[in-house]
Amino acid sequence: MSRVTIKEIARRCGVSQGAVSYALNNRPGVSEATRARVLQVAAELEWAPNRAARQLSAARSETFGLVLARSAQTLIEEPYFMGFVGGVESVLAEKSYALALQVVADLDEELATYRKWAAERRVDGVIVVDLRVADPRLPVLRKLGLPAVLVGDPALADGMPCVWTDGTAAMNAALDHVASLGHRVIARVAGPPEYGDVWIRDQAFELAARRLSLETRIHHTDYSAAQGAAATRDIVTGSPRPTAIIYDNDLMAVAGLAVIHGLGLSVPDDLTLVAWDDSALCRITHPTLTALSHNIVGYGAEVTQRLLGLISGAQPQAHLYSTPLLIIRDSSAPPC
Amino acid sequence: MSRVTIKEIARRCGVSQGAVSYALNNRPGVSEATRARVLQVAAELEWAPNRAARQLSAARSETFGLVLARSAQTLIEEPYFMGFVGGVESVLAEKSYALALQVVADLDEELATYRKWAAERRVDGVIVVDLRVADPRLPVLRKLGLPAVLVGDPALADGMPCVWTDGTAAMNAALDHVASLGHRVIARVAGPPEYGDVWIRDQAFELAARRLSLETRIHHTDYSAAQGAAATRDIVTGSPRPTAIIYDNDLMAVAGLAVIHGLGLSVPDDLTLVAWDDSALCRITHPTLTALSHNIVGYGAEVTQRLLGLISGAQPQAHLYSTPLLIIRDSSAPPC
DNA sequence: CTGATAAGCCGAACCGGTTAAGTAACGACG
């Protein structure tokens, strides 16, 4: 067990602790010769700063927080989150920041977590995902003074800094695509309506449909495969039967595909399918799924960069990360 | 910004800091009356212990570490990890322990992370996943004196504490199942051979096949959907064509299913498919997939419990968590 | 040669807890 401290380095170099601290932190106050000597000794002893000590005096924890208010089950099923976390990590690692990840059951527990973190000085800032319509977390974060970057549309962010992808544009692209193929009755299998992204897509869906003179229907789900399958069954057995379905995530699209096959129908001959979130799933089904693709790892990285900027004094602002790109695959074709 | 410290509580209660500390930590040395008063004031002020300060003096970080040496891409595709992390979290949350999660590219970076954590006193212990054959991490962890619980078979653990699921028994169950259906030529689409679990399953596969007089072949992959699909193509176009395929994860099984459909073959008429890791994927395909199911969330929780036990002085030992259960679904049937 | 300025370094306070050692008050007991 090495327990190399700054004091030991000071002793060996024959200087004071303070001088060593300046040297190691690349701050003025020591000569280049001394600095070099200190750095060399530190390297020899394999010194690493004790995190707790640094946090205590510097009043920074060098940690960002991320709370996921979803069931463990959802987290398993949705490839989204792990990718996002991976992106966050990739940025944090090189700044030697840490990520405090907390999985909780609901928004109340999420709020409790923020309060606890703020009181404990546990994190320097948080990343807030799954933005809601009139999100109750925003006023709490404001009051706690906890720096935060929101993941979601500025329309939901109430002026707080956020990073978003343009769901409206993506929805337009998707509807333009199916309309241009000749589809006239389109269904949307959406996530829970309280989610801000879902709400925005709902709006965009109806608006674009009106523009293109399409007939529409929307089924709200909890994002799970089970409800995606159920919604698909409802849609397919309805009348007039839609000829295209747009899903809010790829898991439900894959589940829907299986239902359609099970009913003896064919994709894309009888139904055109479009998925949101283009993970590996969309490429391994038969037929492969047309999808709105975006780089989730990059998204997580971008959000983290913004949070780093924010705590070092950057102006809070909304930042458009990207617009999901429509990748056309075998699941879309003209209706027959 | 609340900055409630123990000193403030002491002032308000008219006692010393030390007394407050004893009271808050439920230790002897203060009267019940004083303790009650301190607790009440602490609650009123919404005091929470400053983590850094506590860590510094108590020399415990109340944090466990978990390094995932996989590409961000793999993490996205494999539902496994997020579920495992969720299980770990569920236990840590109630002990108010934190999880330091680090995603790195390879084993060398993983080792570097352990060294850094040990030097910084960053974590009290680590959870080690993806055990290898003759794993280079074990001697390093031993030397660093970092408490660790390994996730994997005792045969790979070199005497260190571990939690495992019985892959051999599961493989036997799978082969008994397909053999009893009448299959005689069985293929295995395995993960990378350097992974300990894969190695164990390889052994078990060959051994059970010999016992049951089956003809076998093994294709090693990197666990990805792409290589799972490629392996399936090889297998199906080989001769004599196997009539059953056992996959090392469900992602590859789903990818394989699509390949088989694409080649105009049918499951389960032409081929029986069995997947390892029973996530939602296995239930949303058509046909649904027979799978070796285990509770990954519970597995993560169990491992974490063991690590908590270990750092509080429990005897290190190997602990069998469970044996994956064979769930028979529509993808298995007698060969025709 | 003197006084001002700055570079380089030291000593010590400080961050917010934990904990060993010391003390005062009090009751029991020989």
Add this chain to the structure above:
DNA sequence: CGTCGTTACTTAACCGGTTCGGCTTATCAG
């Protein structure tokens, strides 16, 4: 009544860094 042991605290050191005021010494303008 003196002694011993408890109980209930207080005091102060300590964890390992950061940071600030101040002390030397060298540098340089006047």
